Amino acid sequence: MNDSTPFLPVIASRDLDIYNADRRATVPAVAGIAATTPALNPRALDVLDQIENAKRNVPAKVGAFLDHLGSLISEHRDADAVLDFALNALAKAPTECPVHSWCKETGDHHDHSGRTTWAACEDAYGNPVLSAGLIDWGQGVKVGLLDLDLTPGEARGKLAELRTHLDRIEQLISLAEQGATNSATGAEAGR
Ligand SMILES: [Zn+2]
Numbered sequence: 308m309n310d311s312t313p314f315l316p317v318i319a320s321r322d323l324d325i326y327n328a329d330r331r332a333t334v335p336a337v338a339g340i341a342a343t344t345p346a347l348n349p350r351a352l353d354v355l356d357q358i359e360n361a362k363r364n365v366p367a368k369v370g371a372f373l374d375h376l377g378s379l380i381s382e383h384r385d386a387d388a389v390l391d392f393a394l395n396a397l398a399k400a401p402t403e404c405p406v407h408s409w410c411k412e413t414g415d416h417h418d419h420s421g422r423t424t425w426a427a428c429e430d431a432y433g434n435p436v437l438s439a440g441l442i443d444w445g446q447g448v449k450v451g452l453l454d455l456d457l458t459p460g461e462a463r464g465k466l467a468e469l470r471t472h473l474d475r476i477e478q479l480i481s482l483a484e485q486g487a488t489n490s491a492t493g494a495e496a497g498r
Contacts, residue, residue, distance in 0.1 A: 351380050354390055357397060366411075407448070409441050419443040420451070437469075 347355075358377045362370045376396070379389045404410035404419060411421040423440035430436055439452045439462075450462035457465060 347381070350390060354394065354397075355380060361397070407441075407443060410443075417445065423451075 355377055358373045362373050365373070376389075376392075383389050402413050404412055404416070404421075407419050407421070409421040410419040412419060420440060420442045423438060425435035425438040428436060437452075439450060442449050442451045442456060444456070447458075449456040449458060451457075452462055452465055455461075455465075
C-alpha cells in the first residue's frame with residue numbers, strides 16, 4: 308500500500324484520459340483496446356461476401372460450416388489466420404466428383420448423390436413432396452425415392468404405382484367438383 312501510493316495520481320490521470328476523445332490515441336490502454344477490435348478490412352468483407360454467395364448453392368452442412376467461418380471472421384475482424392483458413396477452404400471446395408457427372412459431392416468422398424428433385428408444391432409443413440435423386444453408395448447407381456434405394460427397375464415400378472395413385476386423386480377431385488356443383492343449389496349455396 309505504501310509503495311503504490313506515490314503512483315496513484317498518475318494512474319488516475321491515465322484513466323481520465325480514456326474519456327478524452329481527442330487524446331485517445333495517446334493513451335496506451337485505449338490503443339490496446341483498438342488493436343483487439345479493428346474494423347473489417349476490404350479483404351475480410353470480400354470473403355464474407357463470397358461466403359454469402361457460396362451458401363446459396365451448397366448442402367446445409369456446408370452452409371453451416373461457412374456460417375461458422377463468417378462468425379469467426381466477424382469476431383476476429385481481419386485476423387489473417389482466419390482469412391487464410393477461409394481462402395484455403397474455398398479454394399479446395401470446388402473439386403468435382405471424379406466418378407459421376409451428376410454427383411454434387413466435392414472433395415474426397417465415397418457416397419455419391421445428386422440431381423435431387425421434388426414436386427413444385429410443398430406440404431402443409433413446408434416440407435418437400437416426393438423427393439427423388441440419384442445415389443451410389445458403392446453398389447451401383449440407384450434411385451432414391453420414398454426413402455428407398457431403388458434399382459432403376461424398382462423405381463419404374465414405384466412410379467407406375469404413383470401414377471395410378473395420382474389418377475385416383477384426380478377422381479377424388481372430380482367427385483369434389485361434382486359435390487360443389489350439387490351444393491351450389493342446395494343448403495350450402497352460401498359457402
Ligand atoms: Zn461423387
